[in-house]
Amino acid sequence: MGRTADDLPLRLARAMLWASFGILVYIRAFSALDNGAGPLGVLLPMASYPPLIALSLWCWSPAVRYRLFAAVVLLYFLPFPFAGQSWDWMPWTVAAAALCALPTRIAWPLFVLSVAAAGALVLLPGFDAYPGQEFQAGVGYMIVTADDGLIVFGLSRLVMAVTRLHQTREELARTALSRERLRLDGELRRLLGGKLHAIAFRMRTAARQEPEEARRSLREGIELARRTLAEVRGTAGAYRADAPGKISPRIESPRLARRVLLAVLVIQCLLVLKILAYVRPGDWPAFALAAVLLVVIVILQMLPQSRAVLVAQSLLILLPLPVVPDAWDRLLSVFTGKLLLNVRPPRSWAIVGVVLGGHLAWFLHRIDRNYLFIDDLPAALANFGGHIMIMWLVYCLGRLSGLLTVLERTRHELAEAAVRRERARIAGDLHDILGYSLSAVALKGEVAEHLLGADPARARTQIASLGSLVDRALVELGSITGDRVELRLGVEIDAAREVLADAGIEAVVRVETGPLPSAVDTALATVLREGVTNVLRHSQARTCEIAVSGTAGGVRLRLVNDGAAVREGSERPERRGTGLDSIAARTSGRVTAGHRAEDSFEVLAEFPAPAEPGGGTEGFHPVAGTPALPHLRPPA
Incomplete structure (x- = not known):
């Protein structure tokens, strides 16, 4: 060497x-x-x-x-x-x-x-x-x-x-990193853990109540989920913006x-x-x-x-x-x-x-x-x-x-650099992972509330699934600071189908690849999760197409939805939200996002595949749960 x-x-x-x-x-x-x-x-x-x-x-x-x-x-x-x-x-x-x-x-x-x-x-x-x-x-x-x-x-x-x-x-960096993870873990559990438990309690309570009482518990849970989601986004922004303190005095x-x-x-x-x-x-x-x-x-x-x-x-x-x-x-x-x-x-x-x-x-x-x-x-x-x-x-x-x-x-x-990177990673995971789960809880809760009068049986099924969804958010909260979050594309595709269906959006899914390396699998799953969140938050979509296909040197994810028309007199944004930007700051690969013909919007993510099965490519961090891309740019 x-x-x-x-x-x-x-x-x-x-x-x-x-x-x-x-x-x-x-x-x-x-x-x-x-x-x-x-x-x-x-x-x-x-x-x-x-x-x-x-x-x-x-x-x-x-x-x-x-x-x-x-x-x-x-x-x-x-x-x-x-x-x-x-x-x-x-x-x-x-x-x-x-x-x-x-x-x-x-x-x-x-x-x-x-x-x-x-x-x-x-x-x-x-x-x-x-x-x-x-x-x-x-x-x-x-x-x-x-x-x-x-x-x-x-x-x-x-x-x-x-x-x-x-x-x-590098020993001091490892020590400071462990100390910062423990500190942030305690901080996030105090800040968000109690709220997530309260949301889970209200959703499980609603599942046992009569329709009127269930509606009230659902509304309380949905409102608390939205407030917690806003707090998650605010905390993620603060973690990105706040510089860590000096590790030591002048030498x-x-x-x-x-x-x-x-x-x-x-x-x-x-x-x-x-x-x-x-x-x-x-x-x-x-x-x-x-x-x-x-x-x-x-x-x-x-x-x-x-x-x-x-x-x-x-x-x-x-x-x-x-x-x-x-x-x-x-x-x-x-x-x-x-x-x-x-x-x-x-x-x-x-x-x-x-x-x-x-x-x-x-x-x-x-x-x-x-x-x-x-x-x-x-x-x-x-x-x-x-x-x-x-x-x-x-x-x-x-x-x-x-x-x-x-x-x-x-x-x-x-x-200090390791602490800064860790805070940025945790901020991204809060936004991309926990934010998605809370958005799904609020959306499914609203769907369940609407169904209480029209289809009580289906509403009960939706309400029953909310408790497990909040439990998953609690597990993700504990995993974020431990660097153990690991998303899987197959699981995220199934979850996307379910949450899009609950929102009345038809999902068309095509997967043309076999098993993927862990790093690439996690990267695609994270982009899909953020893309579906943006579809739910920013569009009036009726259909959403999800396609995963192989390329000459890797794999590509394409997500296209309709209902993305811009009102007359306003500018057409090429990007929406900060989640894809967050992902783009933390992995290697490429993402493009922007409007297409008529009222459609497309997110295209491409990642190189590692040379050896199961190996990692530089820039992928599968255990972190949120690989990122070096740049996010609109298509030519």
């Missing part, structure tokens, strides 16, 4: 994490070369990378996570017997694996322990620290361990969050991204102070001023990130740079990352390319000048890689936060 545009956030997030691991491998490899490591000292430390990558890229069960963590720890110690300490031995992989694999209450203490161990190891015999600089070297090792561990942990957790949201982006940027970025910035500030203390020993005024400026930079990072905050922070990073370039350039990577994040490409890439090019030139210029131990090419490239990593981290955290926000907003938009 090919990848779609929907997979882009997930692929982009994983690509960011892969790129981050690539940069870390680059940094650690050149750092090992700077320490004098041979091929084993460069390659063996990478043995702990695969289980760490597995921890950071996939969600595992606790047992698998613990095994991967154990593998990272064991493989971390692998280079010591072969390369001694001539490799980049900082335990950042152990620190990152602890945060990725273990419960929070255990992970953070182990992370702190790993960071502290990185600083303490320089005090052990056999570890060659710079003479007289053991403390600063230990602090440097702790900073590297904490920095890299937080980078891997922060990016991996954000990528996992993107993955989870991407994989579950904010993930806290994890903000915290990781803040922590990395604090670490970089500490590194600046460490370097400043080395290059300017005893210059306490400069050290104090730098500390104040760094505190302000950190405070600005904690504020909401507006344009003004970004400009102020950028100025505090850039202005001191010419004065103390050996220390302050650690913050230039933060500025570059924010530049990459906030300026649109390709301008952002061009500007960043110029900045990085100048940065690399500065590092190469410091080679062999004994500037901060950058005395050879591997050291310069390793330090340059560290700046690229911080820049990339700032950019990735911002982009991943944006992806999470977009995915979360998409989840809520999908939920």
Whole structure:
């Protein structure tokens, strides 16, 4: 199966994490070369990378996570017997694996322990620290361990969050849909259920009464049916018009991204102070001023990130740079990352390319000048890689936060759209299905009332059938919100014959097809039901022809009635009612409706048949009971 545009956030997030691991491998490899490591000292430390990558890229069960963590720890110690300490031995992989694999209450203490161990190891015999600089070297090792561990942990957790949201982006829609169905089910039962029971009671009472009393009960039932029908139509219109409420409040940027970025910035500030203390020993005024400026930079990072905050922070990073370039350039990577994040490409890439090019030139210029131990090419490239990593981290955290926000907003938009579609579907079913049943109750009740004086026996038969008709309406009411209404063409044809006969309309029916797929059967039944309702409401018909026939690619329903003449001086409407429009909004196929020769009116519905028996065609929703057509237009 090919990848779609929907997979882009997930692929982009994983690509960011892969790129981050690539940069870390680059940094650690050149750092090992700077320490004098041979091929084993460069390659063996990478043995702990695969289980760490597995921890950071996939969600595992606790047992698998613990095994991967154990593998990272064991493989971390692998280079010591072969390369001694001539490799980049900082335990950042152990620190990152602890945060990725273990419960929070255990992970953070182990992370702190790993960071502290990185600083303490320089005090052990056999570890060659710079003479007289053991403390600063230990602090440097702790900073590297904490920095890299937080980078891997922060990016991996954000990528996992993107993955989870991407994989579950429709779950909120399903939950909201179920909640809305339950709510509307209760609302409709309170609004209409009692009235339908009252109609059924009056019709059954009329069936047991003498003619005069039966006439009174019938009139009460008919009037209540008409009022309920008007309420059904009003409720359907309100459901179509009313927009659902917001599923959730405004979404904010993930806290994890903000915290990781803040922590990395604090670490970089500490590194600046460490370097400043080395290059300017005893210059306490400069050290104090730098500390104040760094505190302000950190405070600005904690504020909401507006344009003004970004400009102020950028100025505090850039202005001191010419004065103390050996220390302050650690913050230039933060500025570059924010530049990459906030300026649109390709301008952002061009500007960043110029900045990085100048940065690399500065590092190469410091080679062999004994500037901060950058005395050879591997050291310069390793330090340059560290700046690229911080820049990339700032950019990735911002982009991943944006992806999470977009995915979360998409989840809520999908939920709101699902609720809107469900309200429109229920509105259509109310109008097309329940409205038809109530119209039939009112019509048959009027026929029964007229027959009470002329043909009491036949009137009793009509009245007796009214109770079952209302019972069917009650069943349909319960099925509408449950998405279980399923009409059948054969049943609707029989019902149409009966209700048209009760109205004194001769029905001529021709069915020239065999069994139809469920979706098509339901679609035709719904169109027939709405068409017959319009015949009863809008015409003075004496005959009505119903024909169902096969076509080259599907099936066609044709319904033609007479008695549709328009009074002189009035416009001839091509469509009547909103039921067919409602159906047309919710299925696939085609419907035309309009006047024909003399005083006839024709409804023509055509649906494609699914390729496989019983299969569904896109756009048919048989269980919904009201498939719809994409457009309803008058014939040419």
